[in-house]
Amino acid sequence: MRLQPYFHSVTLDTDSCKGCTICIKRCPTEAIRVRHGKARILEIRCIDCGECIRTCPNHAKRAIADDFSLLDKYAYTVALPAPSFFGQFSGHDVTVGKILQALLALGFTSVYEVAEAAEHVSLATQRYVNNSIIRPLISSSCPAIVRLIQVRFPDLIDHLIPIQAPVDIAARFAKEMIMRKYGLRREEIGAFFITPCPAKVTAVKQPIGLESSWVDGAIPIADAYARVLRILPRLEDTPSLQQASAIGIHWGRASGEKYAIGADKTVAVDGIQAVIDVLSEIEIGKFHDIDFIECQACRGGCVGGPLTVQNPFLARVNMESLTQELPDKMSPEIVHEFEQRYSTGAYDLESDIEPRPILKLDDDFTKAIEKMELLEKTLDSLPGLDCGSCGSPSCQALAEDIVQGLATEGDCVFVLRDGVQSLAEELLDLARRVPGSISNEAETSPGGSLQESMDEPEIGEQEGSGT
Amino acid sequence: MTARGTGALMSVTYEIVAGDFVRAGEAASKLKRVLQQLGLDPTIIRRAAIATYEAEMNIVIHSYGGHISVDITCDSIEILCEDSGPGIPDIEKALQEGYSTASEDVREMGFGAGMGLPNIRRSADDFSIESRIGQGTRLQVRILHRAGE
Numbered sequence: 001m002r003l004q005p006y007f008h009s010v011t012l013d014t015d016s017c018k019g020c021t022i023c024i025k026r027c028p029t030e031a032i033r034v035r036h037g038k039a040r041i042l043e044i045r046c047i048d049c050g051e052c053i054r055t056c057p058n059h060a061k062r063a064i065a066d067d068f069s070l071l072d073k074y075a076y077t078v079a080l081p082a083p084s085f086f087g088q089f090s091g092h093d094v095t096v097g098k099i100l101q102a103l104l105a106l107g108f109t110s111v112y113e114v115a116e117a118a119e120h121v122s123l124a125t126q127r128y129v130n131n132s133i134i135r136p137l138i139s140s141s142c143p144a145i146v147r148l149i150q151v152r153f154p155d156l157i158d159h160l161i162p163i164q165a166p167v168d169i170a171a172r173f174a175k176e177m178i179m180r181k182y183g184l185r186r187e188e189i190g191a192f193f194i195t196p197c198p199a200k201v202t203a204v205k206q207p208i209g210l211e212s213s214w215v216d217g218a219i220p221i222a223d224a225y226a227r228v229l230r231i232l233p234r235l236e237d238t239p240s241l242q243q244a245s246a247i248g249i250h251w252g253r254a255s256g257e258k259y260a261i262g263a264d265k266t267v268a269v270d271g272i273q274a275v276i277d278v279l280s281e282i283e284i285g286k287f288h289d290i291d292f293i294e295c296q297a298c299r300g301g302c303v304g305g306p307l308t309v310q311n312p313f314l315a316r317v318n319m320e321s322l323t324q325e326l327p328d329k330m331s332p333e334i335v336h337e338f339e340q341r342y343s344t345g346a347y348d349l350e351s352d353i354e355p356r357p358i359l360k361l362d363d364d365f366t367k368a369i370e371k372m373e374l375l376e377k378t379l380d381s382l383p384g385l386d387c388g389s390c391g392s393p394s395c396q397a398l399a400e401d402i403v404q405g406l407a408t409e410g411d412c413v414f415v416l417r418d419g420v421q422s423l424a425e426e427l428l429d430l431a432r433r434v435p436g437s438i439s440n441e442a443e444t445s446p447g448g449s450l451q452e453s454m455d456e457p458e459i460g461e462q463e464g465s466g467t
Numbered sequence: 468m469t470a471r472g473t474g475a476l477m478s479v480t481y482e483i484v485a486g487d488f489v490r491a492g493e494a495a496s497k498l499k500r501v502l503q504q505l506g507l508d509p510t511i512i513r514r515a516a517i518a519t520y521e522a523e524m525n526i527v528i529h530s531y532g533g534h535i536s537v538d539i540t541c542d543s544i545e546i547l548c549e550d551s552g553p554g555i556p557d558i559e560k561a562l563q564e565g566y567s568t569a570s571e572d573v574r575e576m577g578f579g580a581g582m583g584l585p586n587i588r589r590s591a592d593d594f595s596i597e598s599r600i601g602q603g604t605r606l607q608v609r610i611l612h613r614a615g616e
Contacts, residue, residue, distance in 0.1 A: 155509030283513055284495050284520035285586060359507035365614035368505045369476045369539070375504070400504075 004122075006043045007205045009063045009198035009218075010050060014038050016060035021051040021388040023061065028357065029151055030271045033401070034391035045358050047147035048202040049272055049297045050306035061200035063307060066217035068227075071107055074184065074190030078174045079166040080167060081194040081214065083115040083244075083252030084302035086322050087315030088225050094232065096249070096322055100241040108192070110178065111241060115248030117170035119330045122260035123338045124163050124347035129263050131293050134159055136267070136282060136290040139257060141165050144199035144297035145275060146208055146292040146353060153279045154355030162209065162349040166251065167193050167200065169347065171214035190216045194224045196252075196305030199297065209349030213451040220307035245330050246323035253431065254301035254318045255294070263291040271299040361403065375403045475538035475545070475556050476600050476615075477505075482549070483526040491527045495520035503526065511612045514590040515544050518608050521583040522548040528573055529553070530603065541615030543592075546608040555598040562588065562596075 019037040022377050024030075031045035032052060035212040039060065041052075052061040071077050081103060086096055100111045121141065129137055140146050140160045149156050171191040193215050195201055201218040250256030254270035267290050269278050275295045281287060298304035300312030308315065341347070361375070362368040381393040392398035401407035409415050479496035479501060495516050502512045519535060526533045526548065533550025555561050561568075580590045588594045593609035 155513040157509075280496060283499065283516055284492065285517045357503065357506070357507060357509070359500065359503040361504045363506065365505065365541070366476075368614075372477060372501065372504055 006046075007202060008041065008043060008046050009065060009201035009205075010041065010046060010048045010053060011062055011064055012039055012041055013060045013062055016058045017056075018058055019391075020057070021391065023055050024391070024393040025386075025388055026055045027393065028148065028276060030393050030397050032393070033406070034388075044356070047144050047151060048197075048199040049144035049148070050198045051272060053160070053198065053306040063220065064218045064242045065195065065201045065223075065307070066192070067219065067223060068107070070217045071190060071192070074216070075188045076109045076178060077107070077190045077192060078171075078178065079103040079106075079192055079194060080114050080170045080174065081111065082167070082196050082200075082221065082302060082309060083113075083118060083249050083256070084305060084315065085194050085221050085224070085252070086115075086249055087303045087319040088221060088308060089232065090310075090314070090318045090321075092194055094322065095237045095239070096242045096326065097238040097240070098232060098235050098246075099228060101235045101238040102232050103194075103224070104241075105231050105235065105305050106224070106227050110174070112170050112174035112177075112191075113192070113242070113244045113248065114166045114170045115244035116334065117173060117248075118166040118251040118257075118260070119244060119248040119334050120169055120173075120338050120341070121163060121166045121347065122251075122257070123330075124342060125161055125261050125292070126263065127342065128161050128163060129261065136287045136293045137161050137281075138279075139292070139294050140209075140349075140353070141251075141257060141294075142199070142296050143203035144197070144210065145295045147199070147356075148272070148275070148297070149279065150208075150353065150356040151358045152240050152276070153283060154357050156279060156282060157353050157355055159282065160353055162353070163347050164182060164210065164349060165203070167195075167204075167215060168207070168210060168213060171216075173253075175214055186214075186394075188408070192216065192428060193218045194221055194288060195219065196221050196302045196308045197298065198306060209351055209353050213348050215374065221305070222307050225309045227320070243331070243334070245327045247328065249319060249323050249326065252302045252432060253312075253319055254296055254299075254304075256301065257294040258292070261292050261326055265269045265290045266292045266294070268294040268296075270296040270301050270304070272297045278410055286383055329335075361400070371403045375399050378402050378409065380408065381415065382412055385414070387413075389413045395402075411417045475540055476537065480534055480536045481523075483523055483530075483532060485527060485530055485532040485552075487527060491524055492520055494523045498537055502539075502544070505614065507612050507614050509612060511544070515546065518546060518587045518590040518610065521586045522546065522606055522608070525583050525606075526550045526552075526567055526602075527578050533603070542611060542613065544610045544612060546606075546610070548606040548608075549603065550589075551603040554600040554602055554604055555596075555601060558596055560596060569571045 018039045019034050021034050023039055024032045024034060029045045029047055031042045033040050086099055087118045089099060103111050138159045175189050175191055178184060191214060195218040204213050204215045204218045205215045247260045255268040258268040266285050269275050303315035304312035339424060361371040379399040384395050386394040390398050398407055402409060470611040498519050499512060499516045502515055522535060529549035529551030536547045538545040546598060560566050562584050591608040592611045595607045
């Protein structure tokens with residue numbers, strides 16, 4: 001168990017938050033509550049998928065990432081552009097070589113395409129799929145999905161392919177090469193991922209299955225985009241910089257990974273809700289005859305990431321035209337390099353992916369049962385409208401929060417209204433009771449006086465009809 | 468199935484409607500959430516979810532309707548599935564992998580592969596099934612867990 005507090009790229013800008021409750025319903029792990037008029041992110045639940053960044057109408061959810069100033073700290077820097085980065089640019093004269101050249105012009109000493117590492121990962125995945133009897137195997141390349149499985153589908157951890165993500169491979173291979181070539185030490189080289197999403201930023205700061213990341217910083221695609229766009233028209237094409245084939249570049253969009261793996265029965269799922277549906281079905285035994293499942297938290301794949309600029313559908317078209325002039329097969333050099341590295345275990349995760357179940361009501365089973373009973377009872381008293389006004393995403397979630405002492409029944413506006421109503425009725429009832437000492441009707445009981453007052457409107461009506 | 472000395476700490480019941488493929492699977496996913504909340508081991512939860520899902524599908528596909536009742540004791544999950552319906556004429560056959568009496572329509576929907584009962588039996592620590600022709604089927608599954616120890 002990790003003892004230090006979680007790092008999260010996704011954070012809340014309290015000043016911009018209006019407490020509107022829109023985000024709480026879209027969060028796939030129910031990690032947000034609105035309390036005292038502001039959203040709060042429950043750190044142990046957040047998987048940094050960025051759904052709230054996309055959803056918030058007030059732009060109060062932000063991704064903390066690195067910026068270009070970090071480059072100054074290193075003697076030698078290497079840019080690691082995500083495959084989805086290329087999809088941001090359009091135009092007849094745009095080439096992969098030019099975009100890579102632009103990154104050098106921005107101050108990076110060298111570039112290493114994450115797409116190239118994605119080709120290595122594709123080959124390693126093919127081997128793993130062939131050697132494993134577990135079905136279906138699930139890609140671990142999307143860090144938001146890996147964390148989703150840790151918190152909501154811990155029984156599927158065995159299905160995750162224990163191979164490092166392309167960016168981690170890219171950073172290590174690039175640094176090792178630079179260290180060999182220039183005699184530099186690891187810490188003298190800064191490797192910067194040009195990232196489409198906050199989940200990758202978190203993965204760099206707090207890696208899963210790795211002792212430490214070889215990536216030193218994650219710069220949003222949106223930040224690099226503006227700088228590249230400005231200088232792109234002035235640059236010459238530099239085809240020698242470009243190493244990856246179309247296969248690696250297409251990892252940046254939905255189905256690209258599936259295509260690169262090329263196993264018999266493969267499925268590609270994009271959009272976190274669609275992924276949740278598929279994972280739920282895998283849990284009850286479906287998809288058992290599928291070899292490999294690509295799962296992407298963002299719709300459209302990485303080009304749909306919250307830190308990208310271009311519409312994901314346009315980005316996909318851009319990628320298609322950019323890759324037309326590229327080979328559609330991995331280079332023999334990459335395949336050769338893979339064979340040499342594979343035998344040394346270079347692609348394997350260094351440690352197990354640990355479950356992080358979030359639904360558990362109590363560590364003690366007996367106490368969990370007691371809380372469960374209370375939860376059922378509490379849920380029965382709630383209206384079941386899932387309106388979110390209480391600040392919890394659903395009545396079920398509010399009931400869980402109440403049981404865990406994080407909310408009270410009075411937080412439900414309907415329960416509160418009923419409470420106020422019965423209080424008001426009781427007040428009225430008390431107000432109408434006339435003490436015997438001042439009553440002038442000898443036989444009037446308190447009930448009688450209430451009856452009398454309830455008859456009053458009828459008298460009024462009779463009077464009205466008489467005029 | 469032998470009765471144990473321990474009573475149910477908690478019980479839940481799900482009504483299953485025959486032919487309702489839209490809601491089919493709800494009982495299994497609701498049960499899964501309850502078991503997750505109780506903090507049971509993920510592999511135990513998965514076995515209970517698979518058994519419940521397959522039993523639920525059997526009721527949806529083959530019966531006139533029924534219910535699934537789950538008792539959670541300090542060391543086991545007891546799943547009782549009862550339906551009214553045509554019953555199973557040959558239980559031994561129904562327990563063979565790949566044997567199915569599902570209609571062509573149902574198979575076209577991707578169900579009725581004849582893995583239901585075998586999957587349930589594989590997920591169970593104890594398994595018993597009784598069926599009366601023209602009346603219905605009663606299926607009992609016990610999955611042991613160690614959470615209460």
